[in-house]
Amino acid sequence: DIVMTQTPLSSPVTLGQPASISCRSSQSLVHSDGNTYLSWLQQRPGQPPRLLIYKISNRFSGVPDRFSGSGAGTVFTLKISRVEAEDVGVYYCMQATQGLTFGGGTKVEIK
């Protein structure tokens, strides 16, 4: 099974400042079809997860452009350019290249 490791576990951020979350996979996420099935999800308190980014860097419909994804192979990053109050929650990376696994989550909170 592919293991997904996220850092940090918690990220206290000042409103308006950037935030960055890292996700590493135990093996390459490049699929035999050439795609890399790495996505990022946001889970606000008391809510179901919501898709933000798919295939490393593609923003899902309705996702603000302050969210961006990057990376390749086994190392990926989610960046929030300027954190807003509504961004508070837990962020998960997810791979679907081989089976489907989630990272452990990173809690974004306001300082």
Next chain:
Amino acid sequence: EVRLVESGGGLVKPGGSLRLSCAASGFAFSNAWMSWVRQAPGKGLEWVGRIKHKAAGGTTDYEAPVKGRFTISRDDSKNTLYLQMNSLKTEDTAVYFCGREYYGVIDYWGQGTLVTVSS
């Protein structure tokens, strides 16, 4: 608008059974792969398994902790996904979400239904 609504959760004793349903609307359900994901209280997300659409064979995949105990099925005539859970253990206590899986992404999620396994 894509909508997924889970139901069927509740309190069940260890060793018992429960069937969850996920009613889908707003998209061509019969053409979709569907997944179940669970979240234990205060914990992260854990994939339970998936069912592919009939064109891909309608086959299922399960994670190790539930393999042999849980069964995912679908009724395309009713636009409904099911999760049959047998031999339930206390560690199966979680909120269970259904999600549409589209080209390697779970793009839409239901609100979830809580399953509590306790004596």
